[in-house]
Amino acid sequence: MKRVLILASGRGSDFQALVDHEKLGVLRGLRIEGVVCNHEGAMVLERARSSGKQSFLIPGVKGTKFESKEERESARERFDQEWLDVAKKVGAEIVALAGFDQIISNKILQNNPLLIINIHPAYDLHKFGGRNMIGTRVHELVLSSGARFSGCTVHAVTSDVDLGAPILKEKVGIAPDETVESLERKVLALEHLAYPKALQLIADERVILNEDRSKCYVDRLSANWEEEWNSRQERYLEMRPEESAILKDRLG
16 A cells, blocks of 8 residues: 655645545555645645545645745755655555646655655646746646647656656646636646546556656556556546546547
């Protein structure tokens, strides 16, 4: 059983989707232990309590003023050490960033044996990833680029922001009348399917990462893995018919 700790900052819809997949028996060999949040009053904390999951509030650096870059980095490292202590306490092997608005410090990334992954709301991370590429800004740039599709990417977290090895990429078409708001809804619904799938691939040992986690090999096809996964995930989609409707433009 692989134990997972979630780091989240806001609404927590990705966290909820993971918990729902777990409760429905779609996720196997994985346990969501709880969530660490860096913002007091964030909805994800209430979602955790309602789900019977542990929640940990650790005030973060986002929105806090510092005298220098060095002071800010020191505060970031202290924050990271605190959530790392929580991960050790709950026995987590995987840390999943889900709508988390802080960058993990290099010190932690260089000396941390845990697998840290993130989900980003774009398919092409070289064009639409990196520092400050968060929220609606991503979708605005995707639409202004004239792209015919967008999507989401689950990737390993490294010091190159959003450029760690891609574990899973999923895409959805962009309609001629697409708006930032409608694209955001599509991509979020897609995230709710992609993140559990990526975690299951990891749990099933179908993801092989190189040492610096810049590249990986992923086996989704042998032994009918993907077919079986899609069949199981129908349980979640039956519970969320509105997401099925939103994803009518989903691309294979």
